[in-house]
Amino acid sequence: MSNKAFAAVAFVVALALAAASQLITNEYFFTAGYTVLLFVILATAWNILGGYTGYVNFGSAAFFAIGAYTTVALYNAFHAPLPVAIVSGTLVAGLAGLGLGYLTLRLRGVFFAIASLALAVVLYVFVVNWDFVGGARGAYILQPREVPFGMPRYIHLIYSVQLLMAAFALVVARAVEHSTLGRGLAAIRDDELAAECSGVPTLRLKIFSAMMSCALMGMAGTTFPYYLSYVEPSSAFSLSYAVNSIAMPLIGGMMSWIGPLIGAVLLGTVQQLVQVTVSSAWNLLIVGALLVLFVTLAPNGIMGWVEAWRRRKGH
């Protein structure tokens, strides 16, 4: 399938799902659905750098929070409408990714990983001290009273927007994978030195994929303040975003765009169920345990099993 055809299919599916969901009357479906879709975007975005290139980003929460706090800042400054916030948040997070990548991607991969982790701590400190966006107290955002497209509540709109953004993230990830860029990234993942010697502009490709990955994470965060109409630093910078966006691609499979999608839908749904039936602390423990189990025992994730099963059937 060509990239254009895939994009068309993805957006049509997203629109159809959004339209069909409007028939559901249970409000909880939209809250849970929003969270799962948020993880779909984060996992897909993480995989563009982590899965395709092999550079680990521990700072997903930081880029997510950049998106969320761009929305808050624009709202406080001149009540910017949601589309403006989405575009700006994506751009700001992309620039942050570009800066971090420019400084650390020329060194060994582990330095990028550590710097991304530390970036989350520093941005947290920065936001806590920044009174304009509410500081440690957090900030309130009023959901518009009028919901467009005749939807009954604002969460319906946020959910539908999140669906479209998830489709967009998947389209970007697949386009990267099936392009010269994607082949360059795969070469970096397999052997960076050999890639460099064969004329792959490794640094430029790495920085570019870091920028795209971080921009998409920021995009996922832009709707977050509207979701609960309240945002505070420790929920926006929650470590669970960082863990989930690593665990989901690893559990689903990192080699193609479909792995993070499977991982996010599966793990995201399980977490919603556990959160409701048991508790949110247990839910985090389960994610951590699954991450460690998969990474030690099934390093290629669910898609790795599927591949192995296909190969066995073929012979």
Next chain:
Amino acid sequence: MEVSTALLVNAIIAGLLLGGFYAAVSVGVSISFGMLDVVNIAHPAFIILGSYIAYIVNDRFGFDPIVVSLVLSPLFFLLGMALYRIYYLCFEKRGQESLRGLAFFFGILFITEVALVLIFGVDYRMVSTRYGDVTWRAGEIDFPMRLVVPFLVSVAMVIGVQLVLTHTFFGRAVLAVAQDQLALRLMGVNPVRVKELAFGLSIATAGVAGAFLIVIQPVEPAIGRHYIGLAFAVCVLGGMGSIWGTLLGAFVLGIAESFTSTFFGPSWAPAVSFGLLLATLAFKPSGLLGR
């Protein structure tokens, strides 16, 4: 704002005392990351584990947390050896340490934190010691004992690690692993065994650093993650694999943080380590005393 000499001297003294503690936090990372090339970002999880064990024993029996941690350090040593064994079998042997190994340690960090939350809750825990509330005063300069005692034991521990590394057969083998594993193999030494023991030593220092931490301040499970950036910043700033560099880097960071707290407010202090880390990576990746 007028800066008095007393304020300045107090900031320097506080920074040095804090730096001594940071050296204990970072020396283990300096061994595992700097020498063994094992990127153990779960190191702070073992520090917090050490804090909680010191807390339990102190709470039940009233023993001094630092003495407890020193007595129990062999347990942490064994824990570290076991962890390295798993890491070696699952990642290093298969050549997957760069991405999956990192994710593995991240998972361990996360599991430890959540497990501690489930057992103890998110309340701050503290210990009672005989020196906790004592402060020596020399003129206008304060020496709070809750910082001085960890400082002294910590510096002694770091110097001890350096002496072990340079003056024993095992220590020299660790330094050799850092330089050339193949050559070590040719000498008939098993590098995996050496790395296993060295990683045990690294985790043992984390357990002791945990006791220092809970003497210095109340502890809750999530504060561990603030020490990840810090430990790696000290390690990189000092120069990879150099114990003296780690000590120097820890003092530099301690003083930088203390000045930031004094002149810009304590809420900005956690940003200092990241700033130093980024600056080092951008301008002098080999660090202060790096090879």
